[in-house]
Amino acid sequence: MSSKQTNLLQGTLDLLILKALGTGELHGLGISRRIDQITRGTFIVKPGSLFPALHRMEEAGWLRSLWGDSENNRRAKFYHLTNAGRAQLDVETKEWQTIASAMAHALKATT
Amino acid sequence: MTSRIRNLFASLFRKQMVERELDRELQSYVAMVSDEKIAAGAAQPEARRQALAEFGGIEQVKQAVRDRRAGTRFEVIAHDVLYGVRQLRRNPGFTAAVILTLALAIGANTAIFSIVNALLLTRLPYQNPDRIGTIFWRIQGARPFEGANDIDGEQWELLRDNVSSVLGAVASSISSGVNLEAGRSVQYVHAGRVSAHYFDVLGIHPALGRSFTATEDRPHGPSVVILSDALWRTIFHADPHLIGQAIALKGEPYTVVGVLPAGARTPLNADLYTALEPSRQGEGSGANYAVILRLRDGVSWRQADAEINRVWTDRALRFAKEFRPGAKISFYTVPLQKGQTAELRPKALTLMLAAGFILLIACANLAGLTVVRMARRAAEIAMRLALGASRWRIQRQLWIENLLLACVGGAVGVGVGFVALRGLLSLLPPDYLPVSGVPLDERVLAFTLVASVLTSVLFGMLPALALGRIDLRSFLASRTVAGAERLRLRQALIAGEVALTVVLLASSGLLIRTLIHLQTLPPGFNPQGVMTAKASLDDARYRDPAAFDRLIRESTAAMERIPGVESAAVGLSLPYERALNDGMTLASGPMKGQQVMSGAAYVSPSYFATLQIPVLAGRAFTASDRRGAAQPVAIVNLSFVRKYFAGQNPIDRPLDTQDTLGTVIIGVVADVAVPPHTEQINDPLGSEPMTYIPAAQADPHFLAVIHVWFQPSWIVRTTRPVEGLTAQMQRALAGVDPGLPFSGFYSMTDHLAQTLATQRVEVALLGAMAGLALLLSAVGIFALVAHMVAQRTREIGIRIALGSTLRQAMVHVAAPGLRSSAAGLLCGLLLCLGALRALRSALYGVGIYDVPSLVGVVLLLVLITLLAAVIPTLRVAKTDPAATLREE
Numbered sequence: 001m002s003s004k005q006t007n008l009l010q011g012t013l014d015l016l017i018l019k020a021l022g023t024g025e026l027h028g029l030g031i032s033r034r035i036d037q038i039t040r041g042t043f044i045v046k047p048g049s050l051f052p053a054l055h056r057m058e059e060a061g062w063l064r065s066l067w068g069d070s071e072n073n074r075r076a077k078f079y080h081l082t083n084a085g086r087a088q089l090d091v092e093t094k095e096w097q098t099i100a101s102a103m104a105h106a107l108k109a110t111t
Numbered sequence: 112m113t114s115r116i117r118n119l120f121a122s123l124f125r126k127q128m129v130e131r132e133l134d135r136e137l138q139s140y141v142a143m144v145s146d147e148k149i150a151a152g153a154a155q156p157e158a159r160r161q162a163l164a165e166f167g168g169i170e171q172v173k174q175a176v177r178d179r180r181a182g183t184r185f186e187v188i189a190h191d192v193l194y195g196v197r198q199l200r201r202n203p204g205f206t207a208a209v210i211l212t213l214a215l216a217i218g219a220n221t222a223i224f225s226i227v228n229a230l231l232l233t234r235l236p237y238q239n240p241d242r243i244g245t246i247f248w249r250i251q252g253a254r255p256f257e258g259a260n261d262i263d264g265e266q267w268e269l270l271r272d273n274v275s276s277v278l279g280a281v282a283s284s285i286s287s288g289v290n291l292e293a294g295r296s297v298q299y300v301h302a303g304r305v306s307a308h309y310f311d312v313l314g315i316h317p318a319l320g321r322s323f324t325a326t327e328d329r330p331h332g333p334s335v336v337i338l339s340d341a342l343w344r345t346i347f348h349a350d351p352h353l354i355g356q357a358i359a360l361k362g363e364p365y366t367v368v369g370v371l372p373a374g375a376r377t378p379l380n381a382d383l384y385t386a387l388e389p390s391r392q393g394e395g396s397g398a399n400y401a402v403i404l405r406l407r408d409g410v411s412w413r414q415a416d417a418e419i420n421r422v423w424t425d426r427a428l429r430f431a432k433e434f435r436p437g438a439k440i441s442f443y444t445v446p447l448q449k450g451q452t453a454e455l456r457p458k459a460l461t462l463m464l465a466a467g468f469i470l471l472i473a474c475a476n477l478a479g480l481t482v483v484r485m486a487r488r489a490a491e492i493a494m495r496l497a498l499g500a501s502r503w504r505i506q507r508q509l510w511i512e513n514l515l516l517a518c519v520g521g522a523v524g525v526g527v528g529f530v531a532l533r534g535l536l537s538l539l540p541p542d543y544l545p546v547s548g549v550p551l552d553e554r555v556l557a558f559t560l561v562a563s564v565l566t567s568v569l570f571g572m573l574p575a576l577a578l579g580r581i582d583l584r585s586f587l588a589s590r591t592v593a594g595a596e597r598l599r600l601r602q603a604l605i606a607g608e609v610a611l612t613v614v615l616l617a618s619s620g621l622l623i624r625t626l627i628h629l630q631t632l633p634p635g636f637n638p639q640g641v642m643t644a645k646a647s648l649d650d651a652r653y654r655d656p657a658a659f660d661r662l663i664r665e666s667t668a669a670m671e672r673i674p675g676v677e678s679a680a681v682g683l684s685l686p687y688e689r690a691l692n693d694g695m696t697l698a699s700g701p702m703k704g705q706q707v708m709s710g711a712a713y714v715s716p717s718y719f720a721t722l723q724i725p726v727l728a729g730r731a732f733t734a735s736d737r738r739g740a741a742q743p744v745a746i747v748n749l750s751f752v753r754k755y756f757a758g759q760n761p762i763d764r765p766l767d768t769q770d771t772l773g774t775v776i777i778g779v780v781a782d783v784a785v786p787p788h789t790e791q792i793n794d795p796l797g798s799e800p801m802t803y804i805p806a807a808q809a810d811p812h813f814l815a816v817i818h819v820w821f822q823p824s825w826i827v828r829t830t831r832p833v834e835g836l837t838a839q840m841q842r843a844l845a846g847v848d849p850g851l852p853f854s855g856f857y858s859m860t861d862h863l864a865q866t867l868a869t870q871r872v873e874v875a876l877l878g879a880m881a882g883l884a885l886l887l888s889a890v891g892i893f894a895l896v897a898h899m900v901a902q903r904t905r906e907i908g909i910r911i912a913l914g915s916t917l918r919q920a921m922v923h924v925a926a927p928g929l930r931s932s933a934a935g936l937l938c939g940l941l942l943c944l945g946a947l948r949a950l951r952s953a954l955y956g957v958g959i960y961d962v963p964s965l966v967g968v969v970l971l972l973v974l975i976t977l978l979a980a981v982i983p984t985l986r987v988a989k990t991d992p993a994a995t996l997r998e999e
Contacts, residue, residue: 028136029143047140048167052175070139072146077136
């Protein structure tokens with residue numbers, strides 16, 4: 001796997017997590033399920049990528065976590081966006097839209 | 112940022128809590144997934160199994176999270192360091208071998224670098240040392256020369272009066288000892304003779320009083336003296352009222368005008384200083400002044416060079432015309448430090464190179480050891496790789512272990528270096544190095560640190576690279592790592608170190624041969640049973656030739672009365688000692704009218720008999736050869752006759768047209784070994800033309816000048832060892848003059864050792880390095896063969912069981928060590944072809960490609976290789992084939 005692709009995917013994963021948490025707090029599995037749902041099954045996030053990303057983003061100050069009870073009464077760690085996280089979501093959304101529209105335009109032009 | 116720092120602390124100090132929390136988080140994830148599965152109809156254990164399988168390894172995920180977390184780096188490194196320490200403690204043999212090797216190599220480097228540092232890198236202890244210089248000259252032409260240049264009175268006056276860009280000062284280039292009356296006794300002290308402004312150039316201001324004035328520095332100026340702080344304290348009890356008072360020096364009153372500050376050093380490093388009073392006459396008629404300069408503000412050295420060359424042009428042209436026809440002479444300034452260390456610099460750098468070789472050899476050994484260790488640890492490493500550790504993590508672990516070893520080895524090395532340095536300095540003759548001390552300062556410590564780290568990088572690199580090639584699956588299957596390749600690598604390392612060892616051995620072999628050659632030169636006299644003593648006659652009382660003559664006659668007669676003394680004599684200089692160099696115009700013989708240089712000495716009548724220098728033709732001096740006799744006489748040596756008389760009989764021929772007395776040659780004596788006093792030869796000892804005159808015939812003017820430079824020697828020959836000889840000699844002298852101390856007593860062996868000090872030091876140092884290299888190489892070969900034996904015990908068992916003899920089995924395991932040593936020997940000999948040329952200037956009486964020393968090197972290396980290879984194979988003899996076959 002080339003590094004460029006990793007960066008793209010990593011960026012994508014961050015954006016998806018931020019987006020998933022945009023509507024409220026979720027635990028790890030919840031985030032995973034929500035991403036599955038909002039991307040209509042295109043991205044399935046495995047724990048091996050999810051947890052490192054969550055911890056990294058928490059460290060970056062975008063997320064904060066609290067222990068709480070899940071819908072099935074399991075103790076779980078719930079993540080929510082901080083103000084910095086919300087700002088980051090805006091920035092990344094804009095960036096992504098720029099890239100996406102540029103890519104779409106470029107692909108159309110070559111045909 | 113704050114959250115990052117908080118997390119850092121959280122992970123550093125609440126590590127366990129964070130770990131537990133992570134575990135709980137992941138467990139809850141798995142639980143929730145299996146809840147979902149159960150809800151979908153799966154049985155409980157099956158649901159959990161599936162959830163775990165989908166999760167993909169809890170430990171791996173944890174590790175991935177840990178790797179992401181802040182602070183984890185510190186934690187991991189701390190953990191790695193602890194792990195490394197444990198690993199090293201578990202292998203005490205390996206650890207000790209590495210630390211010992213490092214300590215020896217780093218110690219040798221530290222000691223040598225300390226000297227290089229003190230000589231070449233430490234700033235001179237003067238104000239603005241970069242603005243202090245001296246003058247070198249460059250002779251281009253038939254016999255090119257470049258180097259230090261002592262100047263004569265004419266050059267000094269031109270420099271002093273016409274060069275405005277520098278403040279100059281001169282000192283006598285020959286240091287001398289003088290007699291100082293201190294209370295009731297007379298002491299022999301070291302005196303420097305310096306011009307006005309000498310201390311100004313160095314930036315030293317007397318703590319009491321002042322420096323010499325221009326008036327005091329003129330010929331026949333007032334007798335004044337400046338004391339060093341040490342002398343002022345020890346002899347004059349730090350008397351603050353000493354300035355302006357007279358002290359008795361050289362038999363006459365000298366007024367103290369200044370005392371130098373404590374710790375002030377000059378290039379002369381004398382106990383006291385008198386005014387040089389330079390002029391164009393007497394000693395100033397020859398190049399006898401050493402010059403130092405301070406560049407004035409706002410001027411560059413280049414401008415000073417131009418100015419000096421301009422004012423000295425006429426003088427240089429005359430010199431070239433007279434002594435070096437066709438040569439072009441120019442002058443240039445160099446920093447004083449470079450000027451003072453010009454001769455030692457290449458020697459110090461050669462030693463540094465040799466020390467670098469030692470470090471490389473040590474690296475090769477250590478790399479070999481680490482390769483083996485890596486092989487032993489392959490199982491552990493493969494296990495860690497399998498458990499999810501990254502290659503980088505394992506690499507880092509190995510580097511950390513290497514750095515740990517480097518640090519401990521370096522620290523022990525500094526200790527070894529300190530001890531080695533003290534030993535080395537005690538080996539050097541006093542004042543051999545023109546520096547006050549050789550400190551282990553921060554620069555040396557920094558060097559040691561860099562050397563240790565560099566070593567660890569060098570020896571750690573190979574094994575670390577080898578790690579990249581460990582293939583997990585094939586390793587776990589076969590439990591070996593590319594064996595043949597590793598063996599070849601070790602063999603190459605050993606060949607390399609043997610090659611460097613050969614170069615060092617061959618170099619020291621040549622220096623040893625040189626020293627042997629010099630020490631076994633026919634001395635031309637009988638050095639056995641001779642004791643000598645020196646005294647300073649630079650004394651007002653002995654400017655009168657009658658007093659001088661009486662002193663010599665009566666003191667030698669008194670010494671001859673000592674029981675056991677066969678004869679006694681006095682001479683201006685001795686064999687093995689540099690003689691006065693005197694110019695003369697030959698008055699007879701085939702080279703009549705030519706200006707030549709010859710050694711010159713006055714001697715008492717029994718000089719030749721006492722030293723047992725054979726008289727080859729004519730006669731020796733008698734008591735009647737004295738001033739006022741009808742015929743002034745001289746004796747020359749065989750070299751003089753060969754060189755200036757083409758071997759013809761010189762007896763009864765006049766010697767020198769410049770000599771108004773009309774001295775004739777009355778005898779020819781054999782040559783004695785002396786250091787060169789003319790510039791034609793570079794050998795530290797050899798034969799040079801000499802002329803001898805009777806002490807009783809010496810001219811008062813001549814005596815006054817030469818006694819400033821030379822302290823004559825009293826010589827006694829004993830028939831048997833005499834108890835308390837030196838005390839009896841001192842008493843005999845005191846019987847004639849109670850106020851004349853001997854400055855020291857020396858046997859002829861002492862004189863020889865002093866003359867050959869440089870060679871002895873070179874042999875000792877390079878010999879020690881070569882020995883160290885040989886030891887390290889032997890250890891390398893030993894380790895290789897020992898490892899082969901250990902590794903192949905089973906194979907050997909099979910071989911012996913299949914009918915191989917013990918000898919064949921031993922040869923089989925020793926072969927790789929022997930082969931790599933042989934390859935190293937060949938490479939080393941090839942290297943010698945080029946490398947030994949660098950030694951040319953240090954060799955005397957032996958060629959660069961000296962067969963005996965090369966044969967010696969080869970034999971020594973073969974012997975050591977065999978020993979190192981055979982000793983570990985002895986274990987093969989203990990191998991019980993049945994036992995080894997039963998293993999596994």
